[in-house]
Amino acid sequence: MRKATLLAGLVAGFSTFAFNAAQAVEIEYWQYVFETRVKAMDQLIAEFQKANPDITVKQVTFPYADYQTRVIAANMAGNGPDVLQLFYGWLDKFAAGGLLQPLPTDAFPHDKIESEFFPIVSAMKRGDDYYGLPTAVRSLALFYNKKLFTEAGLDPNNPPKTLDEYVAAAEKIAKHDASGNLTVAGSTLDMGGQDHQWWREVLIRQFGGTPYTDNDTKVAYDSEAGIKALKFYTSLQLEKKIGAAGFMDEGQAAFRGGKAGMTIDGTFRLGAFGSIKDFEWGVTELPANNEGVRSNYASYFANGISAKTTGEELEASKKFLAYLTSPEAMAIWLKTVGELPARRAAALTEANLKDPIYGPFLKGLEYAHTTLFLDEAAQRQNAIDMANRVLLEGQSVEDSIKQAAEAEQEIIDAAKP
Amino acid sequence: MATIEQQGAAAGRPGGSFGDRLSMRTKRLLWVWGFLALPILFYTVIRFYPTAQAFWLSFTNWDLLRPAKFIGIANYAKLFKDPQFWKVFKNTFTYLIVGTPISLVVAFTIAFYLDRVRFMHGFIRALYFLPYLTTAAAMAWVWRWFYQPPPIGVINDVFGMIGIPQQPFIRSVDQALYSIMVTAIWAGLGFQIIIFMAGLRAIPTTFYEAARIDGLGEWAILRKITLPLLKPTTVFLVVFSSIGFLRIFDQVYNMTTNDPGGPLGSTKPLVLMIYQTAFNSYAMGYAAAQTVVLFTILLIVSLLQLWILREKK
Incomplete structure (x- = not known):
């Protein structure tokens, strides 16, 4: 009798374990340490997980001075992030090194990107593909x-x-x-x-x-x-x-x-x-x-998906990136970090344009150039x-x-x- | 020794097998090499292997991202044609050739007189030693603010009060290197003073007494007794300080973070150039070639100094 209970318990235990493993996908998000950015990201992750209970996002941060080296070294070692933040100016290096994959067009159609974001996101385009999208831009x-x-x-x-x-x-x-x-x-x-x-x-x-x-x-x-x-x-x-x-x-x-x-x-x-x-x-x-x-x-840090991410993680990463570039995320980012939304509709609201501080920066975005360093x-x-x-x-x-x-x-x- | 004997006893217990057949001498050798193997292994893995790897990398175009490709001596050819490298080379040797003698003369003079001071001797010595304990970065930032132009630079404020014209210091292509060198000398002074004083104390006082009885003046005593007997200390400090100046980085980097090694590269030492090539431009192969050059310079300078200052028998 006792044995049977034990066995039942074990079976139950294993099955819940297996069930959880099948359900929860964990993806890793990397960015550099900057207090308000980390705080904003914590908030975004919490919101995202509330809407997607089957996905867990783990935020990993490094000091800015080490960040690029860490990303590159982790890529060589094969244990890098799934979604990562990168300066637009690093794209050539990262894309040439095979660190990033082109954004899947089913989740991020080009015509949508081009009509909804500020034109400076074209700095993330190489050939026919976009390799990342920003949450926020700076001018x-x-x-x-x-x-x-x-x-x-x-x-x-x-x-x-x-x-x-x-x-x-x-x-x-x-x-x-x-x-x-x-x-x-x-x-x-x-x-x-x-x-x-x-x-x-x-x-x-x-x-x-x-x-x-x-x-x-x-x-x-x-x-x-x-x-x-x-x-x-x-x-x-x-x-x-x-x-x-x-x-x-x-x-x-x-x-x-x-x-x-x-x-x-x-x-x-x-x-x-x-x-x-x-x-x-x-x-x-x-x-x-x-x-x-x-x-x-104008310049920005974009978010891209690692070339090594596939399968379930890729699906989860696509969802997470879509959330990071949503108007809702941009509003949170503006409030916490003070950087301007990368989508025209989210940025050029009447309240933002009238704002004595954000207003001048936003007007600058309309005629800004982005040097492809x-x-x-x-x-x-x-x-x-x-x-x-x-x-x-x-x-x-x-x-x-x-x-x-x-x-x-x-x-x-x-x-x- | 005790350990070895104990081990012998332990191995000699019934059931001990392998150890019995070895002689005492062999066992001792095994133990010695057993202990020595650890640091040797450690050094091989974290020092010698990367050094050898750097030599190999210097012949490749590795950029961290793509696999390294052998490109022969292209990196070295590029290096010797690079005017920036020669400027940096000149800077590095200026740090060495001007910095080392000045720091040694100053340190010796202070140690020589401090040795005779009895009043608050320990306290004064501690004051001289204090900068050596301070983090180079923190010190560099304090000096960076000292050197500022008016209205915030302390040194220029004092100059203004006593009627000396304002100096640009680290904002000048001519003064910046020497301004930074002063801070590096000051930072290393405490250590050199302590070593010099230890050397001075090690000279038997009987020599001095004999010299005085024979009627030698202070200058002659310094020249004939103190300096020659201080030679081992001096050799050590010359080599130590030279290597320090050849590897100077912290002071320069922290005092010029807005324009590292500037203005116009006038303060940039070789190590900073290597750092920038490797971790700003990610040209690892090119940076490796620069480290090989630095390694060669360090080796030659050290060997040369040991040879010049060798004990003549």
């Missing part, structure tokens, strides 16, 4: 310190709209001590921050050129427009003295410290600036040129060096542009998959 805007505006006799509710107004406002705000040292910057100059994007995708276009051609594989800024754009940028320090590279170490530090009237930065800085208590700040669109031409640089770190470094040669070594703008264009073309050619 640039001009942050300004209302207190310094008022002190300089400027209207804090009427920030500069054109490049000329921007320079004029910065000249009024900038302060120097008796020996000519900058004590308050009109605007920050920090090529290592977002200025290289501003120069590349905004200023060059506003001076009538294009930074690259052939899907960003041919450098095209060794031109009249490129020279004018760099002259404008370097003259801000050398002639107009409204700022200085390295002032207070970093542009964002100078702005945070209340020592800079304006700075160009992205949505991702909203969190850090949100804790500023000493002064009020505002956000406005990047200044237009005199003809009214505007441009912006092949080696982001090296291309950024090249822009930093280009400006430094003019600012520190007194090289002529023309020579510096020429040297930068040649060097960048080499970087691009070497990195081409």
